[in-house]
Amino acid sequence: MKRRRILYIFCLLIVLGVNIFYVEYQIFIMLVLMLVIPACSWFVYFISALGMGISMQIKNNVVLKGSKVHLMLIKKNKYNLAFVNGQIHVKYKYYHTGDEFSYTVDIKSGLGKSAGVIDIPVDYCGYIYLWVESIDMCDYLGLFHKRKKYTGLSKVYIVPEYAQADIIQTDGGYSEDMDDAVLYLKSAGDEVSELREYREGDSPRYIHWKKSSILAEDDFIIKEYDNNIYKTVFLVVDTLETGKDKRLSVMSRIYQDAYSQGIAYLEQGIICEYVGWDNSAGNIVRYNFYDNETCMKALMGIMNLKCSVSAAYKACQKLYDLDGIELSSEPIIITYKENE
CATH class of the missing domain: 2.60.40.10 (Immunoglobulins)
Known part of the structure; x- marks a missing residue:
């Protein structure tokens, strides 16, 4: 742009100088054209640029x-x-x-x-x-x-597109070590139907820790489950931070797995909730869903969360601490494994 202007001014000065020393009709017309054409170009440019919205x-x-x-x-x-x-x-x-x-x-x-x-x-x-x-x-x-x-x-x-997937069962639990992250899935379990005293042989995972905290050191309250009660699954979607070169592909895979697992549970007649960690608010967000359409809307809500360190771990800890939520089993953690 700058070079064009310099070249135009240089040519204009030459034509103007020629007009001064050689008064010729043709040279005068050339000078007029060199002034009129840029002026017309500027006028059309001005009209076109007006507002430029x-x-x-x-x-x-x-x-x-x-x-x-x-x-x-x-x-x-x-x-x-x-x-x-x-x-x-x-x-x-x-x-x-x-x-x-x-x-x-x-x-x-x-x-x-x-x-x-x-x-x-x-x-x-x-x-x-x-x-x-x-x-x-x-x-x-x-x-x-x-x-x-x-x-x-x-x-x-x-x-993500719909992809048929089977519910993966595992005895694993959530690992706090984010460097060894893996897709941990546990069966839904059933809702708590009653509470009772601890008996020898009861699994520690059925202990009601909040209520047991007010008892003597060796006394515990155990949760009993009723298989006939409708089941709910918490799907914790890990919005983890990874290297810049692969973070988009990692999160794309996590969103795909979350959607596939959500649909798989729905096909089993199980109500689900997506749980994510909102690092800016320092709290979890929860989206329940009951069909394919609400599952997609819930996943879109999770997509509004920025990636952060140990997001799944923080979400799980907050979920455990919330009053009014009785977890019948460990939440399902959907995350990424390095060697996948």
Whole structure:
């Protein structure tokens, strides 16, 4: 841009000098044209740049992983950006990991309403927000330039496809050691039907620790279960922090596993809750679901959580401490194993 202006001024001075020393009709016409053409270019540029407003429209705010986000950029009016060259810079960011990407599209000139169309491929699950960072535009001669910044945001959820999965049974429990994280799944268990005194041979996992804390040192209260009572499962979704090069793929895998396991439990007629750790609030969030649609909405709620250290462990500890919740079995921890 700067070089073009310098070159234009240099050529204009030469033609002006020739007109001074050689008064010729043809040379005078050349001088007039060198003044009028840039002036016309500036006028059209000024009209096109007036306001320079666009709106961003997204065809679908919920898309499947592996597909594309169809983004349309609409002009404020038909004359806006109609007769200029330039580019529109669009960025999008995964909220939970902070990974940021950018796209650039050429301005579509003419009197149509569209300023540009972008199809953004999305290969990872999560919640993203998109925005127009700036517009760079110039006239056709490349002598005048303008940039405008924007701040508006649009949300899109990238969700996993349905995948058939079996409920995995294991005797493992949650490990506090996050370096040895693994997908821990325990059977749902049944609701507590009554409490009784401890008997020799009772498993420690059935001890009601809160009520036992007021008894003598060697006395315990045991929880009895009724198999006929409806069952509820807590699925703790680990929003763990990992290396920058793989954190998107790790969380995408976790979201996929959480959705698959949620659907698998629903098919068994079991009510479920997703539990996640909100690090900014220092508390858990809970989303119950009872069919495929509410399961997806609950997972989208979990996608609004930022990744943090030991998120699953903190969520489990908070879950144990909540009054009014009687855990019939260990929560199901859905996390990531390094060698998977």
